[in-house]
Amino acid sequence: MNKRLMIISIEFKLLLRNYMNMFFALFFPVMMLLLFGEMYGNEPSEFFNGRGGMDVMVPSYICMIVAVTGIMSLPLTVAQYRERKILKRFKATPIKQSDILLAQIISNLLLTLVGIGLLLTIGKIRFNLHFYGNPILAIIVLLFIILSVFAIGLLVSGVASNGKSATAISYIIYFPMLFLSGATMPIEMFPASLKKISNVLPLTHAVKLFKGIWFGESLFDFTKEIVILLIVIIVCMTLAIKMFKWE
Amino acid sequence: MNVIEISNLSKSYKKLKAVNNISLSIKQGEIFGMLGPNGAGKTTTIECVTGLKDYDSGSVHIHGIDVKKELQKVYEIIGLQLQETIYQDKIKVSEICQLFHNAYKNPIPYIDLIQRFGLEFKLNSYVQKLSGGQRQKLSIILALIGNPKLVFLDELTTGLDPEARRDMWAIIKGLRDEGRTVFMTTHYMEEAEYLCDRICLINNGELIACDNVQSIISQSGIESEITFISKNNDLKQSIVESGISSNVIYNALNNTYTIYSAEDKCIARTALLLESMGIDYSKLSIKRSTLDDAFIKLTGGNCKNE
Numbered sequence: 001m002n003k004r005l006m007i008i009s010i011e012f013k014l015l016l017r018n019y020m021n022m023f024f025a026l027f028f029p030v031m032m033l034l035l036f037g038e039m040y041g042n043e044p045s046e047f048f049n050g051r052g053g054m055d056v057m058v059p060s061y062i063c064m065i066v067a068v069t070g071i072m073s074l075p076l077t078v079a080q081y082r083e084r085k086i087l088k089r090f091k092a093t094p095i096k097q098s099d100i101l102l103a104q105i106i107s108n109l110l111l112t113l114v115g116i117g118l119l120l121t122i123g124k125i126r127f128n129l130h131f132y133g134n135p136i137l138a139i140i141v142l143l144f145i146i147l148s149v150f151a152i153g154l155l156v157s158g159v160a161s162n163g164k165s166a167t168a169i170s171y172i173i174y175f176p177m178l179f180l181s182g183a184t185m186p187i188e189m190f191p192a193s194l195k196k197i198s199n200v201l202p203l204t205h206a207v208k209l210f211k212g213i214w215f216g217e218s219l220f221d222f223t224k225e226i227v228i229l230l231i232v233i234i235v236c237m238t239l240a241i242k243m244f245k246w247e
Numbered sequence: 248m249n250v251i252e253i254s255n256l257s258k259s260y261k262k263l264k265a266v267n268n269i270s271l272s273i274k275q276g277e278i279f280g281m282l283g284p285n286g287a288g289k290t291t292t293i294e295c296v297t298g299l300k301d302y303d304s305g306s307v308h309i310h311g312i313d314v315k316k317e318l319q320k321v322y323e324i325i326g327l328q329l330q331e332t333i334y335q336d337k338i339k340v341s342e343i344c345q346l347f348h349n350a351y352k353n354p355i356p357y358i359d360l361i362q363r364f365g366l367e368f369k370l371n372s373y374v375q376k377l378s379g380g381q382r383q384k385l386s387i388i389l390a391l392i393g394n395p396k397l398v399f400l401d402e403l404t405t406g407l408d409p410e411a412r413r414d415m416w417a418i419i420k421g422l423r424d425e426g427r428t429v430f431m432t433t434h435y436m437e438e439a440e441y442l443c444d445r446i447c448l449i450n451n452g453e454l455i456a457c458d459n460v461q462s463i464i465s466q467s468g469i470e471s472e473i474t475f476i477s478k479n480n481d482l483k484q485s486i487v488e489s490g491i492s493s494n495v496i497y498n499a500l501n502n503t504y505t506i507y508s509a510e511d512k513c514i515a516r517t518a519l520l521l522e523s524m525g526i527d528y529s530k531l532s533i534k535r536s537t538l539d540d541a542f543i544k545l546t547g548g549n550c551k552n553e
Contacts, residue, residue: 006349010342017337084333092299092327094319094395095350 011103042127059214064183070149078157079166132216151236158244177203265451280443281285288452289432326390351393380411401432467541470507475531
């Protein structure tokens, strides 16, 4: 087997054996879907501006999955590999440390896609989910969002000195984003003060952008969101590349 | 032929000189041991030599390849066991082997190594669940997978029970018999005496001696201790006059003579002297100095020996 493929397949298997990742990337979003789906149903309702409740929530749950893999799973694993000198052990072989990092990124990407697939399948079967946008555009936008969230995760993995500090940093970034970005609760429900905080979080803009594309709105209505996410990508990637510590 | 050439290697951490101007050559096919107490600089030396740490000055060549310039080439021909290596969470023995196996150009089939070291019943186990001895065997398997000419072992037997240590010793000798060169560190003197063709002693980052074990012991000038029991309490003079040694002690409480001598044939000469004088004696014995004694003498006795 190709050297890189082998590393990716093994790293992916390891990721699947980590119950925390499995729970938050696969089961938690489905749980949210079933819980709120049973409460609100997916009939067009005034509360969701005439849209189906789950049609509105699923795109944000998708962003939530991206946040789990990108901001929690990826940095925690990489920081742990460095702290426990796993990366160092690989340095002394023809395997490059960057191959391990790449395998981690791709494994988390795969887990994201599996999580999204599962969510969409169950959403379709249980609540007859509707998608109004252009599928190709939606995939491109989704990849763009993944890139921006993973860039944040890479920066965290690059600078956290050990597993514990990576956990701390990830939680500080992840939990506010989880609850305040509209990924779990519709942002429309927030009071003005919370909306202000929410607007600072990159994931808020990702959720807004992806929801818009889901409902077939024009990409040009979201230039602000796209620019913000682009800045996140550029800044985080540059810093991550500059500051990444292998040991 | 020298497979490793280390010249004037130095490495400091802030103010601490971890490795101070060390020069060494390791010959093809030998087991070379680096000895020293904890914190002497053994691991730092191995890490500098294998390119895991950047050194401050000096040079290291492995099979003629400059470690600083062509590290990736070096990693094709060396195998490495690091102290207390941890692998990924929940990785299985077979998976870590596959990962390493895939990395090399001409690997040894890992299943052969697994069988050779008797781990085939552990292939599907998580690495975390292995016992200390099994884990060390795995780390040797991983060091050997690339079919290296040169194997680095950093304190391989530390923390193992006596039986597992004996196993490791047989394995290390086996590596030499296959024609591989072994560079190992240890702080067990008897291990070095048993295994190593040549050793070097380091303390506080400095090279104290480098030679085969017997030469190092004799270099240290430590005297052997000859003892015998005799009721005749008047032999001191004769022993000194015979030139065996001037350092003779008689303990009247248990009728024991103790002679300290650095001379190789001292016991034979003592026996001849006693026989020729027709003295009644018993329990003539010699306690030769060990590497332990030599090490403590050479390091000035200021190091802890575990």
